[in-house]
Amino acid sequence: MAFIEVxxxxxxxxxxxxxxxxxxxxxxxxxxxxxxxxxxxxGSGKSTLLHxxxxxxxxxxxxxxxxxxxxxxxxxxxxxxxxxKKMGFVFQSFSLLPRTTTLDNVKLPLLYSSVHxxxxxELARRAxxxxxxxxxxxxxxxxxxxxxxxxxxxxxxxxNDPDIIFADEPTGNLDSKSGQxxxxxxxxxxEKEGRTVILITHETYTAEHAQRIIxxxxxxxxxxxxxxxxxxxxxxxxx
Amino acid sequence: xxxxxxxxxxxxxxxxxKSRSALTxxxxxxxxxxxxxxxxxxxxxxxxxxxxxxxxxxxTIIVEPGREPRxxxxxxxxxxxxxxxxxxxxxxxPSYVQxxxxxxxxxxxxVTVSYGSxxxxxxxxxxxxxxAKILELYPSEGSFFEEEDVKSLxxxxxxxxDVKKELFGSSDAAGQKIKIEGRLFRVVGVLPSKGKASFIxxxxxxxxxxTTAQKYLLGINYFHAIIVQAxxxxxxxxxxxxxxxxxxxxxxxxxxxKDDFHVMxxxxxxxxxxxxxxxxxxxxxxxxxxxLVVGGIGIMNIxxxxxxxxxxxxxxxxxxxxxxxxxxxxxxxxxxxxxxxxGLAGVILGTxxxxxxxxxxxxxxxxxxxxxxxxxxxxxxxxxxxxxxLIFGLYPARRAALKNPIEALRHE
Numbered sequence: 261m262a263f264i265e266v267x268x269x270x271x272x273x274x275x276x277x278x279x280x281x282x283x284x285x286x287x288x289x290x291x292x293x294x295x296x297x298x299x300x301x302x303g304s305g306k307s308t309l310l311h312x313x314x315x316x317x318x319x320x321x322x323x324x325x326x327x328x329x330x331x332x333x334x335x336x337x338x339x340x341x342x343x344x345k346k347m348g349f350v351f352q353s354f355s356l357l358p359r360t361t362t363l364d365n366v367k368l369p370l371l372y373s374s375v376h377x378x379x380x381x382e383l384a385r386r387a388x389x390x391x392x393x394x395x396x397x398x399x400x401x402x403x404x405x406x407x408x409x410x411x412x413x414x415x416x417x418x419x420n421d422p423d424i425i426f427a428d429e430p431t432g433n434l435d436s437k438s439g440q441x442x443x444x445x446x447x448x449x450x451e452k453e454g455r456t457v458i459l460i461t462h463e464t465y466t467a468e469h470a471q472r473i474i475x476x477x478x479x480x481x482x483x484x485x486x487x488x489x490x491x492x493x494x495x496x497x498x499x
Numbered sequence: 500x501x502x503x504x505x506x507x508x509x510x511x512x513x514x515x516x517k518s519r520s521a522l523t524x525x526x527x528x529x530x531x532x533x534x535x536x537x538x539x540x541x542x543x544x545x546x547x548x549x550x551x552x553x554x555x556x557x558x559t560i561i562v563e564p565g566r567e568p569r570x571x572x573x574x575x576x577x578x579x580x581x582x583x584x585x586x587x588x589x590x591x592x593p594s595y596v597q598x599x600x601x602x603x604x605x606x607x608x609x610v611t612v613s614y615g616s617x618x619x620x621x622x623x624x625x626x627x628x629x630x631a632k633i634l635e636l637y638p639s640e641g642s643f644f645e646e647e648d649v650k651s652l653x654x655x656x657x658x659x660x661d662v663k664k665e666l667f668g669s670s671d672a673a674g675q676k677i678k679i680e681g682r683l684f685r686v687v688g689v690l691p692s693k694g695k696a697s698f699i700x701x702x703x704x705x706x707x708x709x710t711t712a713q714k715y716l717l718g719i720n721y722f723h724a725i726i727v728q729a730x731x732x733x734x735x736x737x738x739x740x741x742x743x744x745x746x747x748x749x750x751x752x753x754x755x756x757k758d759d760f761h762v763m764x765x766x767x768x769x770x771x772x773x774x775x776x777x778x779x780x781x782x783x784x785x786x787x788x789x790x791l792v793v794g795g796i797g798i799m800n801i802x803x804x805x806x807x808x809x810x811x812x813x814x815x816x817x818x819x820x821x822x823x824x825x826x827x828x829x830x831x832x833x834x835x836x837x838x839x840x841x842g843l844a845g846v847i848l849g850t851x852x853x854x855x856x857x858x859x860x861x862x863x864x865x866x867x868x869x870x871x872x873x874x875x876x877x878x879x880x881x882x883x884x885x886x887x888x889l890i891f892g893l894y895p896a897r898r899a900a901l902k903n904p905i906e907a908l909r910h911e
Contacts, residue, residue, distance in 0.1 A: 316818060316904045337822050344820020351908065355815045359515055369819040371504045416819065 262289035262325070263424070263456055264313065269322035271308050271479075282308040284479040285322070292423070295450040295457045297467035297487075300476035306460050307428065309476065313458060314347055314426045315339040344372050348417025350446075352429035354409040356401040356416075362388060363397050366415045373420055387415040391445055407438025414445055424456040425449060431466055443469050444493035469493060500825055509833040512805070513840075523801040524841030526794025527887060531845025531880040532852060533787035537780060538876040539853030543860075543868050545776040552768045557732045558600070559633060560739050560764050562586075562725040562746070567761040580721035581750065581759040587725060589749045596741040601728040603627040606712050606719070612658075612705060614666040614677045621662055623679070623705040625712025626726070631657075633728050636701070638688030641673035648687075649708040654715070656684040657706040660692035679705065682715055739764050791883065794841070795891035802834050802895035806902075813899055814907025827900035834892025835885050842884025846877045 271283040282305045290296055300306045311317040312324065315331065324331045327346075331339065356365050366384040375383065388394055391411040401409055410430060417425055427446060431439035447469055450457045459470055467473050468491045475482040513520045564581045587604050590596050606625040611618055624630065631643040636657070644655045656679065663672045672686045684707065693701045713719055729738040739762045746760050747753070763771075806813070813826055850872060857870035 311905050314818070316908075337824075340817070340820050340822040343818070349818045355811060355818075355908065357812060357815070360511070368816070371500050371508070372816070372820040372822070372825060377501060377504065420820075 263292040263294075263327060264290040265323075265325040266313075266319075267323045269309070269312065269324065270320050271305070271312065271317070272320045281479055283312075283319070286476075286479070286481055288474060288481065288484060290456065290458070292456055293450070293454045294472065295447070295459070295470045297459045297461060297470035297473045298476060299461060299464070299467050299473055300482075301462060303478075304476040305479040306476050310426055310428055310458065310460050314349060315343045340372070344369055345420055346423045348414075348420070348422040348425045350410070350413050350417050350425065350427040350430045352432040354401070354406075354413045354433070356409055356412055358402070359400055361398045361400055362393060362404070362412050362415075365401070365412055366419050368416060369420050375420075383419055384415075387419040388412075390418060391415045405438070406434050407441055410434060410438070410442050411445065414442070414449075418449070422455065424458065427457065427459045429461055430459070431461070431463075439466070440493050443491075447493050465491070500828075505828055505832050506836075508829055509836050512809075512829075512833045513837055516805075519801065520837055523797055524794070524837055524844070526790060526797050527838050527841030527884050528845040528848060530787055530790035530794050531842050531884055532849035533790060534784055534883075535846055535849025535873065535876055535880055536852045536856070537783045537787060538873045539850070539871060540856050541776055541780045541783070542871045542873060543853075543857060545772065546869055546871070548772050548776075549769055552765055552772065555765055555768075556633065556635075556728065557765050558729045558735060560727040560729060560735060560742065560762060561768075562727065562742060562760055562762050564721070564723070564760055566756075566758045579759055580719070582722040582725055583720065586746055586749055587722075589745050590725065590727070590742060592745075595745040595748075596738060598730045598734040598738050598741075599727060600730045601629045601632055603629045603633065603726050604709050604722040605630070605724040605726050606709050606717060607723050608712070608717060610680050610705070610716060612662065612666065612677055612679050614675065617666045619662060619665045621659075621703055621705055622700075623656075623707055623712065623716070625707055625709035625716070627709060630706065630726065633726055634701070636690055636706070639691040640671065641686070641688035643688050644706070644708055649710055652710045652714055653708060654682065654684045654711060655687045655707065657688040657690060658686055659690050659700075659702040659704045661700075661702040662705060663689045679707075680716055735764050735766075791887055795838075795887040798834055798838060798888060799891040799895060802830065802892055803898065805833075806830065806895050806899040809899075810902060810907045813902050814904045814909075817902075817904035818908060823900040826902075827896050830896035830899045831889065831892050834896065835888035838888030838892075839881055839885040842881040845884065846880045849880070850877070 267287045269283055269286040270281070273280045273282055286305075286309065298306045298309060308317070312319050318331070326342070334342070357368065363381070363384055366387055367380050370380045370383060385394070385397070388397060391414050393408060393411050393415065396404060396408060396412075401412070404412065425446070430442050430446065434442065443466065446457060446459065449455045457470070459467070461467050468487050468489070470487060471490065472484070472486045474484045562582065565579045582604070584604075587602065590599065590602055593599070603626045608623055609620065610623050611620055613619070627649050628643055628645050630636070636643065638657060643657055644653065647653070648655050656677065658666075658672065658677075666672070666677060667675070672689050675686050676683050677686055678684070690701060709722070727738065727742065729735045742762050743758075747755070747758065750759060752758060816826060854870050857868050860868040
């Protein structure tokens, strides 16, 4: 059984009388441990899809099975718990809490978990070491470079040891060298640690780090093909 | 999420904008400070008045004309002339009232007194010589007037320390002739200063026989009061009861609701003062409460701004697993902590002001004004402030909790 399976997924945003379809019947399946990139121009519905896959939004129509179960059976509270335990998010704009140290930013998901607070520091430190920022433990976001901020965000996504990572344009605000470092970390999370990764991007080059690319256009799947010549971030000087 | 985590998160929210947080709670600080000040100063005033009443002696009973007023519209009932000599005669009769030790009719008024070129506006009390025993007045110069003076309508006066000082300076007053309302009186005694710790200001007063006062100063044949002293404290209530029954008989009253007099013991007066001070406190505190409501609205306003400003933070927290409830509690606690801090600051400020007021009142008008720290009011103040945070924080916190995480994340 697929880890993630969506069928005829539709999402319509309605603003009073005006209805705007964002997704018009999307179907695909993703195996556990797969690295999938979702591509498409802006307005193609890729962010909407990511939000639905990440339980941040519910579909208007269609089915979504996560880990073999339909999400319709879960309450918002249960979805929040799964999001906390099994999912990690990385955003284009990093979304770190200002005036908050690296350590405390990374600990944030643990506040909402069932992990006892005596383990929080240890878990956060381990996640920060994994992204190579042990020397920036007590720095605030304003004291960090863009690449370092995104690495803090990845550490935060990792701290609860999630099964799946959602990365929404993670390199979009970074220079190419920092972007390369981020992609290297993401590839490692997938290959070495076996985590499922769903990456959203509008850059073909970035998308080609994945095993498979789903192209969206106007809310439907234009193509869904495997990547034959994958980029290995650690071997390349980008662009 | 543990309470400790919530507290840490909420305090971080407050700390991140210190000056705005401080300004926000100013209304709460002022409101709570005002309440503490009112309660403390009110308590001080009440204690002072009660001390005065107790100074009258626990055996003292006062009979006044008119029935006890039951409300503002009833006030006119006091001004009647129902107490007369026959009442005094009846009350003196042991077969009517048992255990009565002393009794004196009393009249009062304001007069101008003069000696030579010195004149002074003051109050007088007309009574029998027994008032000296009841109020424990012992002249430091000369002696109190006597029974004979009362009987003969003698123009004699015992003057308080302030009156003596203003008219005579440091020279002797006893034996001198003064003019009261243009009529000559002989000063027979001067009272030592009791200090101004008195609402019945003995120092600024002239005591004369009531008969003299009735005839020459007031031109009346009734009394403003009858002052009675019971033999012991234990029987005060029974004596008061006997007085009521006796006066009802002499006034031909069968229905107690139609009484044209009322009898007050010291306990009654203490009770009445307690009631008055309570009404006043409630009134003043209601005014202060308005400031708390205004402060609460300020809190709500600022929390709404904070919720909008921190939309992204809310979205992020939800993305990493915070439930609506987590967010609700976080913002509610933030508002509650904020107002509780305001409450604490208000208690400290109010206590400081009350202490300053006590010191100033004691120094400037040399009243024996005691400072009392209202412990219960302090807890109440902080509690009320926290409740305001809870109430006015609820709406902004709900707004935060119900924010759509996607829109929240998109917000930049």
